[in-house]
Amino acid sequence: MSAPDRPQPSPVAEGRIAQEQHCDAQPLSLEMLLDNLPIAVYRCLNDGQCTMKYVSNGIERLTGYSPATFLSHTGVTFSSIIHPDDRNSVERAIALAIQQERSFQLTYRIRCANGEQRWVFEQGSAPPQAGGRILEGILFDYTQLRKANMLVYEQASYLQQARDAIIAMDLNSRITYWNNGAERLYGWTAAEARSKKFSELLCENLPAYHAAYETTLANGEWTGELSHLRRDGVCIETDTRWTLLAADRESGAPQKILVISTDISERKHNEAKIYRLAFFDALTDLPNRASLLDHLRRALLGSARSRKHGALMFCDLDNFKYLNDSQGHAAGDMLLQAVARRLEHCVREADMVARLGGDEFVILIQPVEDTREGAAAQAETVATKVVAAMAAPFQLAEMNYSVSVSVGVATMCGVVDTVESILRQADAAMYQAKACGRNTYRFHDPAVQAAWSARAELEGAMRRALRDNEFVLHYQPQLDRSSRVIGAEALLRWRLPDGRLLYPAEFIHAAEESGLIIDIGRWVLRTACAELARWQRWPDMAGLTLSVNVSASQFIEPDFVPMLQGVFEETGVQPSSLKLELTESLVVSDFTQTARTMAMLKQRGISFSLDDFGTGYSSLAYLRKLPLDQLKIDQSFMRDVLTDQNDASIVRSIIALGDSLGLQVIAEGVETPGQRQFLSDAGCFIYQGFLYQHALSSENFTQYARMVH
Incomplete structure (x- = not known):
């Protein structure tokens, strides 16, 4: 009767048997400890092939190969699974460390049993008593940590290379981070900017800075436009977002403010240019018809609420066409520009001078008077100044030219008047001034308005x-x-x-x-x-x-x-x-x-x-x-x-x-x-x-x- 079949040892047992045969005796408690660590501990010959003498069970979790695979000396060696592109550099680094009698730390790639590529971290040394013939060390999976590190690196790189200016400051306004975008935008290097106060270095408008700061502390963030100063002293407009950062996750205590700023100076310049094209006369730089109508509408709305009175004045140059036809449009343009400047000197700062087109100008006297009589008196003062201002000859290149002006005045109050009615009244009054011999002013009269309506019908x-x-x-x-x-x-x-x-x-x-x-x-x-x-x-x-x-x-x-x-x-x-x-x-x-x-x-x-x-x-x-x-x-x-x-x-x-x-x-x-x-x-x-x-x-x-x- 034959002996019963003996059970076959498991791969793990085989590895343990192999270790007992090839390794120096180790305390059993230490082996058990090493086998349960999430790392691989090894001892191998320094023979260029890393011939294993001992390896813990962690090697299987790392590579997919059992310890027996490496200890059999007939199959896969650890050196063979190192990525070909990294193998020579690993061997050279280990050899240099042994030669210099120091430990080594390496990160490199390996190919696992399932074909997957992983990064490993290795730390090892050669025991002095072995004369450089034995290497001992540990290996652990570095793949996820490396990915995390790479992500952090990439994010830091993105922040550093971002087109926008990215700045961090502490709660005392001291700058702690300054990326390349900030250096390009403002002109200071990171070394020059760090530890400087954000408010002192950049802020052109301190009240606006303090308002943004307080809002950020209260709400956790602030978004808006701020004027910042560059190193050369030029003021630039930025679209800025401030975010409050908490350093302590448990307490949530704020520690820093992250500032991201985008240069919008060109956009603001273009917006201003478009605005001027839409609302200002290109020749005289005065508000144009669209701007006048907008201001007049708002003045009447305010007047309706306050019941204050103002006035509108139509100013038309007398016989301007003769100058254009006899001396050319260049002379006419020069006269219009000079007239605009004189008209501006005839009004208060709150009032408005606009050009409707051609030789027609309009003066809006803001409604601040309590009665129509008061508004009329103020308008009469301005009209007298206007007529007198035009009396002095104008110097147009090499020519002196005299011109007069006819002015029509209409008082207004938003309670009863509209934009359309005020414009008609002032225009009619201006024609009345022309009919009275020109170079004078006239106030609107209902009878004149009736005559004007009849003329329009005619x-x-x-x-x-x-x-x-x-x-x-x-x-x-x-x-x-x-x-x-x-x-x-x-x-x-x-x-x-x-x-x-x-x-x-x-x-x-x-x-x-x-x-x-x-x-x-x-x-x-x-x-x-x-x-x-x-x-x-x-x-x-x-x-x-x-x-x-x-x-x-x-x-x-x-x-x-x-x-x-x-x-x-x-x-x-x-x-x-x-x-x-x-x-x-x-x-x-x-x-x-x-x-x-x-x-x-x-x-x-x-x-x-x-x-x-x-x-x-x-x-x-x-x-x-x-x-x-x-x-x-x-x-x-x-x-x-x-x-x-x-x-x-x-x-x-x-x-x-x-x-x-x-x-x-x-x-x-x-x-x-x-x-x-x-x-x-x-x-x-x-x-x-x-x-x-x-x-x-x-x-x-x-x-x-x-x-x-």
Whole structure:
């Protein structure tokens, strides 16, 4: 009978048996202790292969290989599982430590039985009594600790290299941490900044710093914008977050404040630039219309609550367009800038000067007075200053230029007034100032407002008339001493939808002030030239001339000559039969530009008549230098020429002057045979007036001209 099978030893038992065979005797209690440690304890030969003589059970937890695997000397050696990239450096480090008779500490990678890669930490030495032949040490798994260390390292690196400035300070404001971003942003190195007080080193606004500090202590954090100083003294804007850090986890006692700051100086600069573009006038640097409306709206809201009174003033430069047209826009811009500065000196610091556009400025006097009378008195003081300030000449490059201003004033209180009503009232008052001779100021009056509303309605009706072709031309004959028709004057009429005719006196002034006279004037010239071209196609009327009144504002338009040339080409008229009637006011206001434009048109065959001669301030020098063809005696002189010796003397002088200058003279307003005889005796032989005919429609004039031709 055979002996019963003996049970096979377990791998752990095999390892223990192997250790008993190959290791020097060790106390059993120590082995048991070592086997239960979460580390591997070893003793091996210093033979380059780390041939194990003893290894604890912890080696299996570390590598996945049993102790017997390493102790068998026929399978895997510990040296063989060291990562190939680390093996040589490990062997060299151990050899150097033994040579220098010191212990060694190493971290390196191994390949475990399951293919996993781990980091191990090894600490060992060579016992002196073994003569360097034996190594003893411990091994433990360093993988998780290394990952944690790497994470800490990476996070520290991220903090250090972050674009933002990251600073830590203690509760006494002393800086304890300063990353590279802070060095780039503020200019101080970490060594220079540490131990300095944050508040003293960086803070431009100490009250804001203290407010942020107190909020952080109370709430644990604070977020906002702070102004910080760079090393070079430049103030920069930062978007900043402060966080209170607790060092003691158990007590939670705060110890530090973490500060993270982002430079927003460029953003703030761009925001400020956008704001200025949106709310300030680029030329004068004054608040613009949008800014004015916003301030006016807020002033009225405050006034409604406080029941205080203020005022709004419209300031419009008189005849500014003449400067632009005669000296160019550069001179005009210089004047506007100089006017803006003078206006700013006329108001209190709390008040506002704005530019609406063109040559229009507005002054907002804040509502601080208890009554409208008090606000009016304050506004009158400012208006007086404004008118006086404009009286002194302006130095524009090499030129001295004088300008006046018309000011309209409207008092306001938010209880009853609105933005729209105040703007209308001040604008209406300004036009009242212009109507009173300019260079003055006027307060808003309800009657003036009613007139202004009527004018606005009239302006709208004129626009409709242009659109719907309601304007018509009538033609008043001009006759010679033989009562033969030699031409006509084109006179504007407005035929209303109900059939009534309006004469220029009823609407032309509003057209001038609104600027519609430019469009109406173009229509008149185009219609008149088309009529003249029609006459030129008929032999019995081809020799007639046609006079057309041209307003001053139209004649000085930069495109007047090209526009008129376009009319000639469009209608096919011969310009030699066209006569433009200009007023004395146009000649006097801008002689140089007027003479230049007349010369260009004269080259195209157009002739010129000086209308209303004797009513203005023409000088003989002007008459001599301008390419005029005709003087026209105003009908105001003709009315009493037979009964008023002064009028009679003026008419004789005009006729004599025209004769001496080689100019044809025509009299308008001739209504009686006696007036005609007076003119003939004085040497004037061309007439226009009711004695011969009223202004006629195109068809009726044609019949009349052919009848008396």
